[in-house]
Amino acid sequence: MKRSQLFVKTLKDAPADEVAKNAQLLIRAGFVYKVMAGVYAYTPLGIRVIEKIKQIVREEMDAIGGAELIMTALQRPDTWKETKRWDDEVVDVWFKTKLKDEQELGLAWSHEEAIIEMMKTHVSSYKDLPQYVYQFQTKFRNELRSKSGIMRGREFVMKDMYSACLDSEQHEKFYQDCIDAYMRVFDRLGIGEDTFVTFADGGAFTKFSHEFQTVCDAGEDTVYMNEDRTVVLNEEVMNDETLAEMNVTKEELKPVVTAEVGNIFNFGTQKSEEMDFSFTNSDGKKQFVHLGSYGIGITRVMGVIAEKMSDEKGLIWHANVAPYQVCLASIGDVSEQAENLYKELMKNGIEVLYDDRDVRPGDKFADADLMGIPIRVVISSRSLENNEVEVKMRESDDAEMVNLSDAIESIKRKLSALE
Amino acid sequence: MKRSQLFVKTLKDAPADEVAKNAQLLIRAGFVYKVMAGVYAYTPLGIRVIEKIKQIVREEMDAIGGAELIMTALQRPDTWKETKRWDDEVVDVWFKTKLKDEQELGLAWSHEEAIIEMMKTHVSSYKDLPQYVYQFQTKFRNELRSKSGIMRGREFVMKDMYSACLDSEQHEKFYQDCIDAYMRVFDRLGIGEDTFVTFADGGAFTKFSHEFQTVCDAGEDTVYMNEDRTVVLNEEVMNDETLAEMNVTKEELKPVVTAEVGNIFNFGTQKSEEMDFSFTNSDGKKQFVHLGSYGIGITRVMGVIAEKMSDEKGLIWHANVAPYQVCLASIGDVSEQAENLYKELMKNGIEVLYDDRDVRPGDKFADADLMGIPIRVVISSRSLENNEVEVKMRESDDAEMVNLSDAIESIKRKLSALE
Numbered sequence: 018m019k020r021s022q023l024f025v026k027t028l029k030d031a032p033a034d035e036v037a038k039n040a041q042l043l044i045r046a047g048f049v050y051k052v053m054a055g056v057y058a059y060t061p062l063g064i065r066v067i068e069k070i071k072q073i074v075r076e077e078m079d080a081i082g083g084a085e086l087i088m089t090a091l092q093r094p095d096t097w098k099e100t101k102r103w104d105d106e107v108v109d110v111w112f113k114t115k116l117k118d119e120q121e122l123g124l125a126w127s128h129e130e131a132i133i134e135m136m137k138t139h140v141s142s143y144k145d146l147p148q149y150v151y152q153f154q155t156k157f158r159n160e161l162r163s164k165s166g167i168m169r170g171r172e173f174v175m176k177d178m179y180s181a182c183l184d185s186e187q188h189e190k191f192y193q194d195c196i197d198a199y200m201r202v203f204d205r206l207g208i209g210e211d212t213f214v215t216f217a218d219g220g221a222f223t224k225f226s227h228e229f230q231t232v233c234d235a236g237e238d239t240v241y242m243n244e245d246r247t248v249v250l251n252e253e254v255m256n257d258e259t260l261a262e263m264n265v266t267k268e269e270l271k272p273v274v275t276a277e278v279g280n281i282f283n284f285g286t287q288k289s290e291e292m293d294f295s296f297t298n299s300d301g302k303k304q305f306v307h308l309g310s311y312g313i314g315i316t317r318v319m320g321v322i323a324e325k326m327s328d329e330k331g332l333i334w335h336a337n338v339a340p341y342q343v344c345l346a347s348i349g350d351v352s353e354q355a356e357n358l359y360k361e362l363m364k365n366g367i368e369v370l371y372d373d374r375d376v377r378p379g380d381k382f383a384d385a386d387l388m389g390i391p392i393r394v395v396i397s398s399r400s401l402e403n404n405e406v407e408v409k410m411r412e413s414d415d416a417e418m419v420n421l422s423d424a425i426e427s428i429k430r431k432l433s434a435l436e
Numbered sequence: 437m438k439r440s441q442l443f444v445k446t447l448k449d450a451p452a453d454e455v456a457k458n459a460q461l462l463i464r465a466g467f468v469y470k471v472m473a474g475v476y477a478y479t480p481l482g483i484r485v486i487e488k489i490k491q492i493v494r495e496e497m498d499a500i501g502g503a504e505l506i507m508t509a510l511q512r513p514d515t516w517k518e519t520k521r522w523d524d525e526v527v528d529v530w531f532k533t534k535l536k537d538e539q540e541l542g543l544a545w546s547h548e549e550a551i552i553e554m555m556k557t558h559v560s561s562y563k564d565l566p567q568y569v570y571q572f573q574t575k576f577r578n579e580l581r582s583k584s585g586i587m588r589g590r591e592f593v594m595k596d597m598y599s600a601c602l603d604s605e606q607h608e609k610f611y612q613d614c615i616d617a618y619m620r621v622f623d624r625l626g627i628g629e630d631t632f633v634t635f636a637d638g639g640a641f642t643k644f645s646h647e648f649q650t651v652c653d654a655g656e657d658t659v660y661m662n663e664d665r666t667v668v669l670n671e672e673v674m675n676d677e678t679l680a681e682m683n684v685t686k687e688e689l690k691p692v693v694t695a696e697v698g699n700i701f702n703f704g705t706q707k708s709e710e711m712d713f714s715f716t717n718s719d720g721k722k723q724f725v726h727l728g729s730y731g732i733g734i735t736r737v738m739g740v741i742a743e744k745m746s747d748e749k750g751l752i753w754h755a756n757v758a759p760y761q762v763c764l765a766s767i768g769d770v771s772e773q774a775e776n777l778y779k780e781l782m783k784n785g786i787e788v789l790y791d792d793r794d795v796r797p798g799d800k801f802a803d804a805d806l807m808g809i810p811i812r813v814v815i816s817s818r819s820l821e822n823n824e825v826e827v828k829m830r831e832s833d834d835a836e837m838v839n840l841s842d843a844i845e846s847i848k849r850k851l852s853a854l855e
Contacts, residue, residue, distance in 0.1 A: 018503070022501060022503070023503065024503050024505070024555070024558055024567045024569050025558060026557070026558045026564070050554045050557065052507075052508050052510065052511075052512065052550070053510070053512055056508050056510045057508070058506060058507045058508050058550075059505060059506045060505050060558075061503040061504060061569070063505070064504055064505050064506050067506070082441060084437070084441070084442065084480040085480060085483055086443070086477065086478060086479050086480050086482070087477060087478045087482075087483050088471075088477045089471050089476070089477050089591050090509065090576070090591060091471065091475045091590065091591050092471075093471065093472055112534075112541075113533060114531040114532060114533045114543065115531075116578065116590075117578055117579075117580045122531075124543075131471070131477075135469045135477060136443075138445070138469065139443055139444060139445045139466075139479075145445070148443045150443050150480070155509060155574065157509070157510070159535065159536060160536075161536045171510065172508050172509060172510050
């Protein structure tokens with residue numbers, strides 16, 4: 018993409034009403050546009066990051082047998098009345114609206130009930146199980162306040178997966194597969210080392226659910242972890258019973274501020290009993306389906322990455338999620354050579370943002386840094402005197418001069434080292 | 437994908453309350469799940485068709501310089517009050533909802549105003565123009581009735597593109613590029629021959645807008661076209677002035693029932709004046725941006741294809757949008773050979789639905805036909821006696837026996853003939 022054609026301008030200052038660092042950075046760098054508190058649009062730069070995060074999640078969900086589908090935002094009351102969750106006293110984040118005939122509808126803040134209702138039409142026998150389905154869906158939550166940028170939106174994108182199993186044994190196997198898949202996702206997103214499987218409240222059916230908590234100053238959670246980080250507990254399960262079970266003392270656990278980037282939940286048969294989701298087993302007997310739910314906040318993860326990976330110059334994207342892998346900046350009257358290199362890079366499958374604008378070199382460098390593109394390549398009349406280009410990594414202060422004929426291979430090597 | 441793992445069941449009958457043929461077929465074949473009138477979820481089969489349609493549209497929009505982004509569903513009233521379109525008397529399809537503090541919000545039924553507001557933050561100089569941006573977005577329209585299946589939804593997916601140009605000359609060029617791109621889209625979707633650029637009412641700024649109308653019995657429009665189909669008029673512009681301009685008589689034009697699959701619109705500077713969207717030209721003077729809007733109904737197109745391309749056995753997808761290119765059905769105890777062929781097909785980049793279920797052959801054939809997969813491959817102990825498989829096109833009654841060693845090449849040839 019040529020920068021001159023990219024519908025994006027970087028800004029010196031974030032909007033005065035934006036208090037979250039992630040949104041401040043993302044707005045300044047041209048990834049995000051604020052519609053209102055908790056409601057953000059994504060520019061051509063922003064959507065590229067979202068799609069890359071989604072693709073990594075998609076690959077890992079497919080690898081454990083997931084099938085992608087897409088549900089609806091509009092929800093019928095009766096779907097949610099079965100589990101008593103239509104009531105605003107029970108669920109306080111509903112956005113509600115009305116059809117012309119005054120019938121109330123809700124905007125999906127979750128799809129648990131909706132997907133169970135859909136599954137009921139497709140599952141009747143033990144032969145139809147297990148099923149693992151997931152979607153990337155916009156969720157709507159009527160939060161009283163929304164001050165965490167894209168980390169807690171009133172409108173946001175989530176990957177939610179649901180498992181329907183024959184029994185707890187089949188469920189447990191998938192549940193463990195999903196924990197492993199989630200850790201692969203967070204590794205590939207570049208936050209694996211700082212993300213911990215955390216014991217949290219399990220609700221009615223099980224003792225624990227599991228959260229994936231990423232160390233992040235802007236997080237809204239506090240978890241307690243021991244020194245070697247093998248035991249991580251959410252505050253809500255910090256009690257004598259849990260401590261004994263985990264074989265740790267309260268003193269060994271230190272509080273750490275984190276953001277929840279994913280969670281997985283064992284419903285057992287509670288929800289299927291409430292909604293009468295059953296199947297006929299091999300003995301011809303009716304049995305309730307064993308259900309699980311597995312979420313990753315896609316836009317929240319993007320916010321967490323922006324919070325964690327930045328410096329005074331701007332964003333620093335991991336190569337796996339960067340909107341472009343390379344920013345090519347031309348200086349002076351070298352448009353022909355720059356254009357050739359741009360095409361050559363693209364021909365080699367490298368994603369390039371070519372800054373072809375007629376602006377000062379300093380502005381181009383500042384934008385490349387602010388946008389957090391992993392590799393910056395500068396081509397100028399001076400560099401071409403030696404038939405060279407300058408290659409600089411976003412995280413390094415040192416630039417390297419590379420012969421034009423080696424440029425592609427050198428960039429490819431640098432990129433694969435970043436993956 | 438193995439059929440045994442696919443979260444889909446075909447149905448003998450469509451739900452009794454479903455009156456539209458497209459939805460009846462799509463529900464029976466397992467592509468769509470009806471949440472309520474005008475609100476449909478898409479199963480793993482359905483989402484594959486949607487994503488293929490989107491990808492074709494995306495490629496053609498990118499080819500004419502479009503940049504993809506994503507706006508929000510939640511809309512602030514003030515954005516729409518500027519053009520007087522917040523009022524339910526003016527726009528009667530708003531779904532409205534409220535924040536906790538009682539502030540009203542709307543669900544986007546269009547994004548024209550929203551995108552102009554966003555563009556204003558990124559465009560200030562003539563150097564920032566032109567801009568062509570588009571999105572695939574869920575739209576919400578509070579229709580009084582919704583009886584056309586996925587052809588007219590209360591919640592549906594649309595590709596909407598917006599152009600912001602320096603002047604009418606720049607606009608006209610892009611407008612024409614977009615007409616050409618749209619026709620390429622409809623050609624690739626397999627409905628090009630039945631889709632016509634139609635003159636329609638242009639609104640306040642221009643005489644005509646252009647609709648893309650597809651001949652379809654279930655359509656809600658009537659257009660008038662001459663015998664060689666070079667003049668196609670929407671009813672609303674059928675008047676003496678238009679007829680004279682087009683050099684046709686009323687008698688030469690015959691009514692045809694159609695569905696509108698796309699439309700393009702020249703706003704001129706009307707909307708930018710209403711919303712004060714201006715730029716500084718090269719003489720330093722303030723000038724209003726010339727705007728255009730370009731829509732394609734993604735889920736509607738899917739509905740139109742389903743309406744048009746089916747027979748008594750079920751759906752008939754064009755190979756470019758079929759959820760899978762090949763349905764592989766195994767008969768009898770040949771799972772090892774079937775599994776090998778399945779893997780071989782996938783290795784060759786062919787999208788296969790492998791019906792590995794333990795059901796009667798007739799059920800497998802009926803499902804393959806109902807789902808409308810372009811090529812059916814049957815592997816059985818009998819076919820393997822001659823080291824052969826049976827290959828049958830969805831639209832043909834004749835099957836062909838193909839040697840196992842030639843199967844991949846034969847299927848590839850058939851597929852490329854279908855594109």
